[in-house]
Amino acid sequence: MSEATSDAGVALLSLRAAPTELARERFEAALAAASRAGDDACRLLLIDDAARLGEHHDLFETILASRRVDSMICLAIGPPVDRPQGQALRATPVLTVESVALLWVGDESGVAWRMDTRGAVRPPEAVQTDGSQPLSRLVAALLTAEVFDHVVAAVAQLPNRAANPGLRTAAGQLDLATLLAGHAQAIAMVTGRDADEPTIERGGPSLENCELLVGGDTVLPGYAGPLRPDSPLVRLRAESERSCREADRLVRQMAGLSGLVRPARSGPGVLAAVSTAGRRLGEYHDALTDVLELGDSAGTVDSSRRIELERQGVCWDPVPGLNRLTIVARLQSAVDGAIGRYPLRTLASWLLLVSDRAMPQGSAAHLDRLDRLNPMATAPRLSSPPPLPLAAVPAPALAAVATGCLLAGVVPGWWGAVAGGVFAVLWLVMVTVAYRREAAQRGERSARAVLRSGLLAHAGAALAGLAAGRAVAVALAPTPLLSTVPVRVATAAAAAALLGFALSRWWSAAVHQWRTQLRLDRAVRVIAAQDAILREAALREWVLAGQRSFLSDAARAMAGAVREVAESLDGWRERHASDADAAAAPVATLDRDAVGDLQSLLAEDVADAARATLAPCWEVLRSGALDRVRLGVAEDAEALMDQHRQHLARQNIDQRPPFARRGDDARSPRLAQAWGPPGHLAEVVGAASDGLLVQLCAAEDLQLLEPGRWGTQAVRFAPRSTQDLVLDHGPRDARLDDVVWTGSGHLAGVIRLVALRAGAVELIWPEEAPDAHRL
């Protein structure tokens, strides 16, 4: 063991076989080592030869007077100074003060001794089955601060403040070759291989609140939108929409008899409204096309463009939560969370996908979407609308007018002739009005145009019906019932109803068909769709262009850094491949037993190393120096792997490496199978303190001990990370209630402190003090 070291709050000072004049130097070195370890409250484990305790009295005094040591355990190693006289130790009284515990180790190997029955001793291997050196285990255990404190407290309760230790321990450690092989496999697990397309396309972790930048939802709570409500573009849209709705309303109003009869409803005003709607639609489309072309930059919009776009109504108010710092924070959160869950190379590919999706394409790219709405097929149709499709010779209407005139003229006598004539004339007048409206839309106003429209056919049908009615009337003339007033009124009413219905149907059918041809309702939907495209383009290609470009470049830069970390780790692994080769078989065994526990534990460390390597890159990103993100990444990654390797050699898996994450999510290292078969650890820690343990003295020196209820203390200890292994195995054991749970270390077990018999320790002052007495 080293002469002066420090381990988690306990300084170690060994004076064995060292000249006395060097003792003080070693003491200073031990305290310096403790200081370097950051420990102020110094505990000192002092190891000395049992025969030289008196010789080092001055040093002990100095140590205790220095106020730099709060408590001390003196481990005196050596055979009894006078076995026949029953003297184990000769010490100075300085070693019996409060806060000092004196432990005598009569034999470094010890004997297995069952204190309760005091039967025959056994070789220490009967207890310590893993072949370890009991004294080394005792020292390692005492170097754990919690164990040290409890031992000092336990010895203080013993009659002489002196004791002989016995122990049984278990160690949770793996051999270095196995660790290195596991380390290499963990690196391979963390770095991974290049991902295939389906894996990349599934995407990685989401960028919280930044989905908008990569093509996600465009709805932002609390964001008013990229266009000012009073902007020219918004006004133009409103006017266009209003024109279309108004024109559609007027066209609908043309239907029915009222639409035919009332000039305002079917006059030139309707045509003008439709034409205006078409013109406004065209103007709006042109305005959008112009502004999308004007603002096209495929990146950050320059100042001159921005001024013009602002004049058009684009609002550059900051979008909540989407500034550069937030973007970097989100990206870092996603990447840090993904490391360890995804291989680094897959993560790099995902970052490139983010970069690709975030890249602005310029507002002109949205022109295609605008064109696909085909507003320019609608606008000309509205600007120069087709004429009202009034059927020239509508067979149903002609049949209706013939039937109506027949009904009107069927009454015998003058009534039938007059009624039939009146209805025929009335019909022709209405049809004339309808044809004039239609001709006026075509721009034709001449009588010839009206005649050409089919008026003659209607006249023919009316006359035919009237003639038929008169013929029936003549045939029915002898029937007086038909000449009664009710019959006359009924026939006239029926004729009127029929003619009115037929006229309304004929006219309304034409109006509906015309409305279908105009498709003004679709025009309104097109305007809404155009507005949506404009707003999306304004938000993504103008207002957020800078943020999107930044995210694209930042993700790309980090992709390079992540890939460089992966390549550096793989290069380091390949250069150190020979170190891991020798342990291929133990690793295979471990894998079968542990189902990857070791790999998971080490992979977590390697993932933390990757995060630590990338940490400075985020700071560089925040500063905006994207081209310097990867500076030093390769060297840092390799240096951390060197550090990790050294840490595994020194600390095994007891502690996480210095670069490991701290905090609630950082778990203590724990590897179940390192502690032996299930239940073994609980058995060791719960061993009876008066049972079979390795007592660190020779068999013949057991007589120097004073076992018994008041002469024995026990300290049980285990790392906190093994709590469930100790407590969850087997029935509840009261002995386990007093286990000291340590925050570090790789040992667990029980230390039995047996008091020395009266007179076994002789206290002697130095020569200049002649008084001496025996305890």
Place this chain on the structure above:
Amino acid sequence: MPTASDRGLDTAVHQLRCSDPHGRPLTRTVRFGPWHTPAGALASVRPVTAADGGPDLAQKAVLTDLGRRAGYAYEMLENEARIAARLSHRYDSPYAYPPELVRLVGYDLDGEEPFLLFAPPRGVSLAGAAADLHSAALRQLEESLLRGVLALASSQVVHGALTPQTVRWDGQCAQITELGYARLTGEESPPQTTGWAAPEQRAGGHRARLADDVWGAGAVIYHVVTGAPMPATGAPRLTNRGEALRALLDGVFTEPAERRPDVATLLRRLRVEPSPPDGAALTDPAFAAGGHAFDERLARKRASLRPAPTPAPPPLPRRRRSWLWGGATALLLVTLGVMSMASGVGALLAVAA
């Protein structure tokens, strides 16, 4: 003058003699750098530093060792010279040579180790450079690469092997290099096996067409933007990629060659006017004459390498002929005599027995 077989760093000054692309003699005073043969390459390259105040150069040669292992390396070099010379003729003064194309300065195909001299290639190859380019640089690269392809297309040249290894980037401008696989449109082109080549190129018997380079340029752009390699078979999927990439490469990988968008369409998608660089008209007699002159030189060289027919051995002189016949006859008689004697002895022995 030392041969092109120099392997190590040479600080001595040498006279380098060759021909310029028009066949005129060219002499430069230079120092040679070390040869370097990239993995899988069919030629070696080395830097050539000017010692006469002229511009530095890059020399590309088929060294003897390589030529022995791969005889077709010579054909590749000659083809590269042919195509590069064509480009030099087309974009020669007073026109500006497109910076997107590698430029031939001189050549010597007659030596034991034929070589080409180029203006030094600029920048670095795009292999592994995906993560180094920010969005503005990517846009610049796309435009520059497509301009280079347009410059080739307007010369009726099909590169045929556009990959990240054959395209370089200097931070401002892309440069297309390695014209060994290039062909004129309609010429039979060697089959390709990688995903960088269009599907029709991977099938045998393909004749070079401009659509081949549209696929190749699209593949390079896809790789640089996404960092992903081209799939070995089939087309890359763009459905989940960014809008800008999808819009630019729409139809490049999904349409058959005859309906694939041309390079001018891709440039318009970038909102760039697809005007090819000015150059000598392909029908210009001087342009055609330059090409013919080069082809004739090449043909003469190949003819000079054809082995001469082995002459028939001369007839033997009469006396020598008569000695031969006499000797043959005597041998025959002796053989028959021995055989007879042997059979006679055998019969006597049998009788005696």
